[in-house]
Amino acid sequence: EPEVTQTPSHQVTQMGQEVILRCVPISNHLYFYWYRQILGQKVEFLVSFYNNEISEKSEIFDDQFSVERPDGSNFTLKIRSTKLEDSAMYFCASSPIDQPQHFGDGTRLSIL
Amino acid sequence: EDQVTQSPEALRLQEGESSSLNCSYTVSGLRGLFWYRQDPGKGPEFLFTLYSAGEEKEKERLKATLTKKESFLHITAPKPEDSATYLCAVHGPYNTDKLIFGTGTRLQVFP
Numbered sequence: 001e002p003e004v005t006q007t008p009s010h011q012v013t014q015m016g017q018e019v020i021l022r023c024v025p026i027s028n029h030l031y032f033y034w035y036r037q038i039l040g041q042k043v044e045f046l047v048s049f050y051n052n053e054i055s056e057k058s059e060i061f062d063d064q065f066s067v068e069r070p071d072g073s074n075f076t077l078k079i080r081s082t083k084l085e086d087s088a089m090y091f092c093a094s095s096p097i098d099q100p101q102h103f104g105d106g107t108r109l110s111i112l
Numbered sequence: 113e114d115q116v117t118q119s120p121e122a123l124r125l126q127e128g129e130s131s132s133l134n135c136s137y138t139v140s141g142l143r144g145l146f147w148y149r150q151d152p153g154k155g156p157e158f159l160f161t162l163y164s165a166g167e168e169k170e171k172e173r174l175k176a177t178l179t180k181k182e183s184f185l186h187i188t189a190p191k192p193e194d195s196a197t198y199l200c201a202v203h204g205p206y207n208t209d210k211l212i213f214g215t216g217t218r219l220q221v222f223p
Contacts, residue, residue, distance in 0.1 A: 004155075031209060043156065043199065045210040056208055091155050100146060101211060103155035 002026045004104035006092050012110045013082055021077045021107045023092030032075045033093040033101060034067065036060070043091065049075065079109075087111045114139040118200050118214035125221050128189045133217045135200030136182040143203040145183050146211065147176050150197045159198075190221045 005024045013019050025032050034046040047057045049067055066078045075094075079086055089108050093101040119134045137145065144163055148156035160169040162178040169176045173194060175186040185198055197218045201211040 006155075033210070035211075042215050043201075043211075043213040045204075045212070048209055056210060058210070093155075095209075100144075100158045100161050101209075102158055103148075105153070105155045 004092055004094055004102055006090075006104035006107050008107060009105070010108045010110070012112060015084060015111050016081055018078065018080050019082060019109065021079075021090050021092075021109070023075045023077075023094075023104060024073050025075055025092065025094030026102060027073070029094035029096050029102075031055075031095045031097070031101075032067075032069070033095075034077045035091045035093065035103075036088040037091065037106075038088045046077075046090075082109075082111045084111050114202070114204060114212050116200055116202055116212055116214035118198075118217050120217060121215065122218045123220070125187075125190055125219070127191055127221055127223050130186070130188045130190070132187070133185040133198055133219070134182060135185070135214055137200075137202050138181075139202045139212070140205040143206070145178055146201045147174075147183070147185055148199040148201065150199055150216065156199055187219070190219075192221045192223050195219055195221045 007022045032049040035043050037043045045058050047061045048055045064080050068076050089106040091103050091106045093103045095101040115138050117136045144161050146161050147159040150156045160176040165180045167178050173188050177184045197216040199216045201213045204210045
């Protein structure tokens with residue numbers, strides 16, 4: 001069964017550094033999402049992406065964050081100038097039109 | 113404000129002891145309620161979508177139901193492998209595909 005794959009599984013970064021989290025969505029899906037889950041808290045929506053542009057973003061998704069689909073298979077989340085509070089699990093999801101979202105296993109981001 | 117509340121936070125069951133998890137929601141114009149299973153260190157795994165009050169979906173020992181204000185995930189004769197966190201989510205209001213999640217119910221099934 002096709003699945004969403006995310007790399008790396010764990011990223012450790014110094015505060016103030018930039019990180020790029022990578023995702024390969026399911027190949028025939030058209031909608032792409034990033035969510036995050038701070039330890040012990042809810043899964044929170046960050047951004048959705050369709051037709052090569054952001055379709056919606058949350059209040060969390062400020063100028064520190066950006067997304068890109070650099071080619072036909074990858075979907076990336078870039079976090080500039082990381083802060084301690086950016087430490088979380090980051091999940092990528094994808095879906096066809098009007099179908100449930102399927103999630104990857106996440107990247108655990110640890111900011112030191 | 114659109115919200116999803118799940119109860120209980122945690123549930124311990126003996127193998128074979130059936131029970132139900134609750135998800136209550138407030139959202140403007142429900143366009144779908146979703147149940148996911150999340151194992152430790154993994155991403156949410158899709159289980160069910162429910163769209164309208166009265167709808168029911170089943171998969172093995174799990175059955176999801178929906179009313180106008182809440183959804184239940186019924187677990188019949190659970191096994192230890194059913195141990196996981198069960199997440200409920202709804203689509204945001206019209207013109208958005210974002211999912212709004214509850215905090216989940218952590219289920220432990222003991223042999």
